[in-house]
Amino acid sequence: MDIVIYLLIFQGLLGGFDVFWNHEWKEKLPSTPTAALEQKIHGVRELLYAVIFLGLAWFSWNGVWAWVLFVVIAIEILLTAWDFVEEDKTRRLSPGERVTHLVLSMSGGAYVALQIPVLLAWSRLPSGLDRVDYGLQSWILSILGAGVLAWGVRDLWSGIALSRAAKSMPRTSTRPCPEITSAAS
Numbered sequence: 001m002d003i004v005i006y007l008l009i010f011q012g013l014l015g016g017f018d019v020f021w022n023h024e025w026k027e028k029l030p031s032t033p034t035a036a037l038e039q040k041i042h043g044v045r046e047l048l049y050a051v052i053f054l055g056l057a058w059f060s061w062n063g064v065w066a067w068v069l070f071v072v073i074a075i076e077i078l079l080t081a082w083d084f085v086e087e088d089k090t091r092r093l094s095p096g097e098r099v100t101h102l103v104l105s106m107s108g109g110a111y112v113a114l115q116i117p118v119l120l121a122w123s124r125l126p127s128g129l130d131r132v133d134y135g136l137q138s139w140i141l142s143i144l145g146a147g148v149l150a151w152g153v154r155d156l157w158s159g160i161a162l163s164r165a166a167k168s169m170p171r172t173s174t175r176p177c178p179e180i181t182s183a184a185s
Contacts, residue, residue, distance in 0.1 A: 016144070
């Protein structure tokens, strides 16, 4: 389980870098009208990561709880795929952001691959959340979990606000401007 915890810590730190550097600083997604859906996806993913970080920091998920955690992880993977598609539809990612996302996907895949046998072993135990303590790693995961929880609420709220703002804006015509049509002829 130690390697899973270390991979999750790496995932949290690199994900934090991606959020701060790429999403906040460079792209300013929380204030970009075309990023409404992307922000909502990010928000839900971050809330799921809060469950994963905080849940694995202090508990083994036994019996039926192993399957609950499996579903949380599976939903996060599906949302990640949707996020990749949405990003490509709404903006051009920098090479640095593409590489960051690649490394996040690889480390995420490694953590999931190593977590699945643990979940299978936990699923055979009597149902319950049993307390564990990985020392400093549990505290680091807890800090990361609190961070993604707060950021998840913020990104979700940002996405909802951007959607509401878009709905309240007057609709524009989808027909080409006459100047453009004339010039093209």
